[in-house]
Amino acid sequence: GRRFDVVVIGGGAGGLSAAAGLLRRRPGLSVAIVEPSSDHFYQPGWTLVGGGVFTAKQTCRAEARLIPGGAEWIRTRVERILPDENRVVVADGGALSYSVLIVAAGIVLNWGGIPGLEEALGRNGVTSNYRYDLAPYTWQLVQGLSRGTALFTQPPMPIKCAGAPQKALYLSCDEWRRRGVLDSISVGFDTCTPALFGVPAFVPALMNYIRDYGVDLHLGSRLVAVDGARRVATFEREGGAVKVEREYDMLHVVPPQVAPAFVRDSGIADDSGFVAVNPATLQHNTYKNIYALGDIAGTGNAKTAAAARKQAPVVALNVLATLAGKNPVYAYDGYGGCPLTVERGKIVLAEFGYGGKLMPTLPKWILDGTKPTRLAWFLKKDVMPRLYWEMLKGHEFMVKPEKLAS
Numbered sequence: 382g383r384r385f386d387v388v389v390i391g392g393g394a395g396g397l398s399a400a401a402g403l404l405r406r407r408p409g410l411s412v413a414i415v416e417p418s419s420d421h422f423y424q425p426g427w428t429l430v431g432g433g434v435f436t437a438k439q440t441c442r443a444e445a446r447l448i449p450g451g452a453e454w455i456r457t458r459v460e461r462i463l464p465d466e467n468r469v470v471v472a473d474g475g476a477l478s479y480s481v482l483i484v485a486a487g488i489v490l491n492w493g494g495i496p497g498l499e500e501a502l503g504r505n506g507v508t509s510n511y512r513y514d515l516a517p518y519t520w521q522l523v524q525g526l527s528r529g530t531a532l533f534t535q536p537p538m539p540i541k542c543a544g545a546p547q548k549a550l551y552l553s554c555d556e557w558r559r560r561g562v563l564d565s566i567s568v569g570f571d572t573c574t575p576a577l578f579g580v581p582a583f584v585p586a587l588m589n590y591i592r593d594y595g596v597d598l599h600l601g602s603r604l605v606a607v608d609g610a611r612r613v614a615t616f617e618r619e620g621g622a623v624k625v626e627r628e629y630d631m632l633h634v635v636p637p638q639v640a641p642a643f644v645r646d647s648g649i650a651d652d653s654g655f656v657a658v659n660p661a662t663l664q665h666n667t668y669k670n671i672y673a674l675g676d677i678a679g680t681g682n683a684k685t686a687a688a689a690r691k692q693a694p695v696v697a698l699n700v701l702a703t704l705a706g707k708n709p710v711y712a713y714d715g716y717g718g719c720p721l722t723v724e725r726g727k728i729v730l731a732e733f734g735y736g737g738k739l740m741p742t743l744p745k746w747i748l749d750g751t752k753p754t755r756l757a758w759f760l761k762k763d764v765m766p767r768l769y770w771e772m773l774k775g776h777e778f779m780v781k782p783e784k785l786a787s
């Protein structure tokens with residue numbers, strides 16, 4: 382097979398940013414990006430597509446235009462990682478050899494994990510902002526509903542952007558309130574998690590909205606089946622002790638999420654299936670020439686593009702150290718961000734690191750992330766998309782990786 386200094390698995394948020402960051406620092410490096418998809422999606426924008434603020438098209442760009450100059454795009458998928466041979470096997474059976482491997486293959490949406498869901502999606506009122514083609518359907522359903530029952534669900538952790546299930550809930554309720562029909566709609570939110578949000582500081586502001594919108598909140602409740610024809614969703618509550626069937630007119634589902642099988646079975650994953658890397662250096666615990674970033678990393682941060690933004694420069698710098706035969710010197714602090722769209726025009730901007738430590742970017746007197754603010758909505762709608770597309774080119778605005786404490 383062909384050989385590269387660096388092979389990157391996945392041309393998503395993490396893979397492209399790390400590759401671009403590497404090539405900016407070391408233009409001559411031979412870098413391969415293995416990515417099967419010809420489209421790249423700005424997934425954080427899908428919440429606003431489902432809320433009628435963005436069009437779907439605004440969240441999609443051709444992958445070919447985003448591959449950083451100097452990198453080679455290998456347009457196929459990786460089937461196996463052979464960490465002891467420093468090789469990956471791709472779909473046509475060919476192999477690529479590497480000095481350093483960066484795993485950035487993201488997380489898999491397991492639609493099949495809920496019986497009846499796949500068949501029901503996109504019809505009969507069943508939708509999800511977690512799919513490019515379905516986010517517009519969310520908005521269509523919201524606009525079409527004036528009475529009846531609307532249910533929103535959240536699967537067990539880990540998921541990408543753990544706030545996104547309730548973002549869909551709030552933006553829908555806000556639209557119904559504006560139209561004066563919210564009182565005629567019975568709205569439910571069933572989440573598998575034990576709390577509305579993992580970091581307590583943000584819960585009071587969110588609970589205010591749950592109360593104001595009149596949402597029937599069920600914590601520790603799991604969607605276990607969907608009957609699209611009858612429009613019935615089945616939930617297990619109280620650890621499976623109680624089974625509840627509910628009829629709906631609209632059902633917004635976020636599917637359970639798992640590590641990709643080819644990573645789980647590769648010998649580089651931890652028990653959860655995600656890549657076993659050091660939470661600070663993002664270097665693999667045993668294979669020192671393997672790194673991971675983004676949703677596939679087995680680290681305790683919030684799985685968000687905001688995290689990938691902070692991880693990418695750390696990976697780029699540490700990979701260069703590894704290529705030079707040295708130990709990694711830079712550390713990722715666990716930062717992740719989740720802009721909770723509590724209403725059209727306002728956001729609770731949750732920014733936090735490992736262990737739920739609050740890590741606001743702006744001083745509190747400018748933006749208090751624990752409160753709904755218009756400034757955060759402006760950032761989400763007008764600033765973050767631009768920041769994202771620039772990040773993919775290796776621009777590292779407001780990111781200054783810290784040296785590892787020795």
Ligand code: FAD
Nearest residue numbers: 391393394395424425458459486487542675676685686687
């Ligand atoms: P991705 O960007 O998903 O990229 C993974 C890439 O790997 C894909 O292109 C895929 O095709 C490729 N791949 C998969 N398998 C293989 C293989 N076998 N071989 C080669 N390539 C492969 N984040 C935020 O920061 N803020 C938000 O507000 C926010 N909201 C979100 C809302 C929604 C509805 C969703 C779905 C996500 C949201 N996110 C948000 C999360 C964010 O999109 C992800 O955390 C981010 O994209 C992770 O980057 P990644 O590179 O790990 O994965």
